[in-house]
Amino acid sequence: MDDSGTMKRADTDMGRVIAKLQELGAKPLGTQSVEETRKGPTPADAVKALLKDEGKDPDALMAQMKVAKQDITYSGPSGDLPARVYKPEGAQGALPVVVFYHGGGWVIADINTYEASAMALAKKANAVVVSVEYRHAPEHKFPAAHEDAIAAYSWVLKNAQSFGGDPTRVAVAGESAGGNLAANVAIAAREGKFQQPAHMLLIYPVAGTDMTTASYKENENAIPLSKQAMEWFAKNTVQSEADLKDPRLNLIQANLKDLPDATVITAEIDPLMTEGKTLSEKLKAAGSKVTYQNFEGATHEFFGMTPAVADADKAQDLAARELKEAFSAKTTGSTTTRSGEKKQ
DSSP, X not given: OOOSSHHHHSOHHHHHHHHHHHHTTOOOTTSSOHHHHHHXXXXXXXXXXXXXXXXXXXXXXXXXXXXXXXXXXXXXXXXXXXXXXXXXXXXXXXXXXXXXXXOSTTTSOOTTTTHHHHHHHHHHHTOEEEEEOOOOTTTSOTTHHHHHHHHHHHHHHHHGGGGTEEEEEEEEEEETHHHXXXXXXXXXXXXXXXXXXXXXXXXXXXXXXXXXXXXXXXXXXXXXOOHHHHHHHHHHHOSSGGGGGSTTTSGGGSOOTTOOOEEEXXXXXXXXXXXXXXXXXXHHHTTOOEEEEXXXXXXXXXXXXXXXXXXXXXXXXXXHHHHHHHHHHOOSSOOOOXXXXXXX
């Protein structure tokens, strides 16, 4: 039973995924232990189940994308961590690279959960996508994931050629908590004076710690992400309340000057919509060229839901166009940000 209003507001195809998620027995995030939550069905599982109901084979659909994948490891601060390289089959020459950070509130999910997003970006942007794992809370509290995210990016810069990537054209991308990590990598590159990402693709990023924004109020009980879920993620991630003021978590209060251009994608039925929009505005004000698009009738997690959700395909196409444009403009290892916003 959906008492959140999500089904009434969601587009028909989006609503079918949410209904299937509930049919699979998904419990509201924040109502179970970490261990139980990690075992529960995900929105990605709901998409696969829905496709099977329609007589479609999710694995065959993935195979039709003709994207090869290879499991690797990268060197993190606490040892080797898993990553997966996605590369369009038959690609010639050194391809641009996207370092992709998955979502899950820094607590749940992994590179498998977000495989559809990584594969789609590899195919549509004609790029090598390196989807990286990072240490999860509560076993590893903030800022462990952020430290790993920076290490993963640095590792890719050094090793891109080993998997057919061009180390002078490396972008960052992420969904939700991963969007936060992607932006923080760009900030760390500026602070550490090492190679800036060619672009930031930030998909419904965790960009603030204020849970009283307009979208938090409107989507307090939304599915799959609610205010209760975000409170639960925060409680499991931070070491103390003071961490919530850290600009790495409260991104909209961070110094956003001299960062790469960005694409920010948000969903209407999502507590994070307001902070994502605010981040796009603050990045633009700080000098980055920003493309922002909100998808009405879509919920958090929609980006990887092709072919079940039409908006996912549109969002992926937008992201791929933006990445391709950034890669084509980038002929050296330096990034110049430009003022102004590109209109859709």
